Amino acid sequence: MPARWIKTMMSNPTQKFTIPPVQPSQPGQRYDGLIAVLEQSLEEARSGELRLGQVLDRLGEASFSLIFILLCLPLLQPISMGPVATIIGLNLIALGWQLIRGKAEPWLPERIRSMTMPARVWQAMLKILMWVVKISGWLSRPRLQSWVTGPQANRLIGSIVVVAGVLLLIPLPGIPLSNLFPALVVLFIGIAQLERDGAMLPISLFWLVVTLAYFGFLAYGVVFLGDQAFAWLSYRSLLPADWLP
16 A cells, blocks of 8 residues: 555544545556555455445446456356357446446446445455455556557457457357356457556467357358258258168
């Protein structure tokens, strides 16, 4: 936590301390600011006074990337999640579209923003977010920032997220890796945006190419097997009845 915040708390310990939102103009304090926001939110969650809109307002522009990462975490395993993946895909499409339209922060209906959750749920979610921020800080660092900041970069990031969300909507029950590959696309684009690390963007694009190739292979397999089945049925229809088993 920055020294000026600690000094403020010590000078007036009875005053309610509120951490300001993470500002895009303070890249050097970004990591400390995110951790401080999550720690304060965790303390408020224990008292049961925390609303979703409060957390999003404090996180500011980091809300998009943290939500992206949080949504893709359940999909980072080889088994298809079925309806869960569909719900996540719809949310990713909505969030990605907001980025394309130039939204600085995620927009949610007021009813959802004012939603409260049990303290245990808040604590679990906020601890996961703190873990995500710390892991992202270890894996990445600010570099090639022009690739992931600004309106054009946000439109590119939003487009990638929308494509990944659409792929998650395709019903492929029982098909392995059909959720994992799109989730990796979103994971690395989320880290790229969170840490302002343009070097993560090519990694996300690589997984996007792998994902499209994998889905293309599945589509080819379906068409090929369907063609073979149609040819076999057509062949059987041409044989005399006494030739058939």
